[in-house]
Amino acid sequence: MDIGQVLTEIEDHVVPRLKLDVGEARLYYHLLRHSRFVGKHDVLISVAQLAEVLNCSKNTVKHRLRTLQDKKIIDVTNTGWAGTRIKVFLPTEIQGAVPDETAPQVQDIEAIDFYKDTKYRPAILEREQGRCFYCRRTLTDEDSGLDHAEPQRANGTNSYRNVVAACHSCNSSKGDDTAEEFVRKLYRRGFLGAAELEERLADVAKLKQGLLRPII
Ligand SMILES: [Zn+2]
Structure with missing residues (x-):
């Protein structure tokens, strides 16, 4: 073996x-x-x-x-x-645990446009555990959307390394801030505690490093 x-x-x-x-x-x-x-x-x-x-x-x-x-x-x-x-x-x-080699090849995750291709939206939401990536508020169908951690204007991509799920409030107030700048703002405004800020910054770093891979 x-x-x-x-x-x-x-x-x-x-x-x-x-x-x-x-x-x-x-x-x-x-x-x-x-x-x-x-x-x-x-x-x-x-x-x-x-x-x-x-x-x-x-x-x-x-x-x-x-x-x-x-x-x-x-x-x-x-x-x-x-x-x-x-x-x-x-x-x-174990049934269904390991993909069958004869099955069509699984799509290359690096090539997927997670912002435009809506079928991957649930995978991003699940990765975020149903919470806003920035403020960690629980998301609902009405109050959720996708956002770019690194703004598009700063050449932020549509990769899983940059696309996150966010509540409408964060989505609209983030504007052209980077994810780091924005979570610091949330902290200063009292929406995040000190420990939460550290956790959010660590997650932003992990996101960029490709360590937060959604399961597709
Ligand atoms: Zn939020």
Whole structure:
């Protein structure tokens, strides 16, 4: 087995597509390590052991086992006195987790016009977790739109590295400010706290570096 390939599939497909949180991913890695990575299909382990290894409560382990099972990443086949027998699936064995190589090629995200192509709007909204990129207010259908972090007049592009979801108020008051200038203004006007300002500035930096990729 090519473990590097498996890890790449987990990072590139399983985690974003099945929305694994850090705890679920950690548990999945641990279970893989003791099953598929050593040539077995399943692992017999107790919840108490897992709680100790993962440094969390037994309830947390049980919850994560349930969510991994719901996502069809594992199958808890038997719980008995000797522990819990868990069948562990590889990314390619999880339905819908890894794109089929024979399927049409996924569009190159760098080439997509996220401002003009409206079908990608939900992906931007989801990346922003349904909140305005600048003031973090929860967006509604009536009060949301797309905005350029770096203004178009300053050669801001329509890439996911520059297009954000914003509320109407931010959209109209930002004008030709850069995203950094604008969130500082929001801070001075009392719409953002100091910690929020730092977070917004960090997100602006991440956006520009291409680290805030929407899932398309
Ligand atoms: Zn806003």
